[in-house]
Amino acid sequence: MNPLLKLWYYAGGRLPQKYRQFVHDDVTGPKWLLRFTVRSLVQVTPLTTAITLALVFGLGSPWPLAIACGALGFVVGLYFALSYAPESVDYRLTKYGYPRGTATAGRRERNAAQDREQQAKYDAVWRRSEG
Helix, strand or coil: CCHHHHHHHHCCCCCCHHHHHHHHHHHHCCCHHHHHHHHHHHHHHHHHHHHHHHHHHHCCCCHHHHHHHHHHHHHHHHHHHHHCHHHHHHHHHHCCCCCCCHHHHHHHHHHHHHHHHHHHHHHHHHCCCCC
């Protein structure tokens, strides 16, 4: 994929339909949350920087206050983005023609064997009969 197109995607843009498999793999792959966080950072950082600079140069606020306001906006923006990450990527896939819940189902399938193994280990240690 073209690097500029990938940058557009991480900045929040929509890719053409021919890249729907890339989007699916992006939101269901092993490091989907890391990629989602990078995408959120790319989207939140310019806005909070612009707000900080507008406070200083437009309104004449002191630098420490403007930086604190920008940092608070950054933290809140990232917090909300990450809070709704699973729902956000499920919705993103519906824009590419996938049924609702496809990303969550894909991640569950990918992790099913590992989850069963971890549950078996847990049960072996903590669910033994005391007989």
